[in-house]
Amino acid sequence: MVRHLLVPIDGSDLTAGAVSEALAMAKQCGARVSFFHVQPSYYGRPDVAIYGEGLVLDPALSEQFSQANARLARSILDHALEQARAAGVEASGDTCVSALVHEAILEAAERLKCDLIAMASHGRRGLAGLLIGSETQRVLTQARCPVLVIPPADR
Template sequence: MYQRILVPTDGSEITAKAVASAISLAKLSGASLLTISVKEPFPYSAISEMQPVPPQEFYDAQERIANDRVKAVLEAASAAGVACEGSTVEALHPWEAILDLAKDKGCDLIVMASHGRRGMAALLIGSETSRVLTHSPLPVLVIK
C-alpha cells in the first residue's frame, strides 16, 4: 500500500491526531514515516534597530521549538515500533517545504491536520493544508 508517509507537525493538538493516524497507518501498511517541522524566517523590518528580539535569539528559539516538535513525533513512532526520520527546515511558505520534502524523499502519502477554520477566517487566513491539497501530486489524507 504505502511505503513512505510524511506527516508535518506544528505541535498543535489537532496535529497530534494526524501524527497518531499516520503512525497507525504506517504500522498497518509496513511503511516508514517522515516528519517535518517548518521554522519561520526572521521577520526583518526596514528599521532593524526596532527588532523586539535579536536575530540569533529568534533562530535559536525557532530551532529549539521545531526540534521539540519533531522529537515528539519520533518518540511516538518509536513507541509504536514504526521507523521514523525527522527534519526541520526554514521556509516562508510551509506548504512548499512540505511538498519539497515529500518529493525529495519519495513519499507516497502526506497525512496532515485540518485546523478547522470556516467562513471568513478560512478565506482570509488560508491554510497550509489546503495549499498542500491544491498543489500536491501525491494523495493527502486530511485528519479533522
C-alpha cells in the same frame, strides 16, 4: 500501497492527533514515516532584522529567534519520534526554515520520495478560511502525491 508517509507537524494538539493516526496507518501498512516541521521565516529569510514605526530591533535578536525556533523544532520532532519508537514504526524527522509552509511541505514530500502526505486540518471555514487561508488546502491542490487530511478528533 503506502510505503512512506510525510507527516507535517507544528506541535499543536491537532497535529498530535494526526501523528497518532499516521502512526497507526504506517504500522498497519508496514510503512515508514517522515515527520516534518517548518520553522517560521519572515520574507523568506530567517536573519532579517525587524523594523517598525519607532522601533529598531537589535540584529542579534533575530538570531535568538532563529535559535529558539530551531530548539522548538527539535523538541516537536523528538516528541513525534518517541511516539514512533513506542509504536514500533520506522521514522525520521526533518525541518527547514521557510515563509511558505505549503511549498516547504510539497518540496519535502518530493525530496524524501513520500507516496502520501498525512496532515491535520485546522478546519477554518467561512471568512477566517478565506482571509487566513489553509496550508492544508494549498497542499491538497498542489501535491503530486495523495494527501490524507486528518480532521480534529472532536468532529
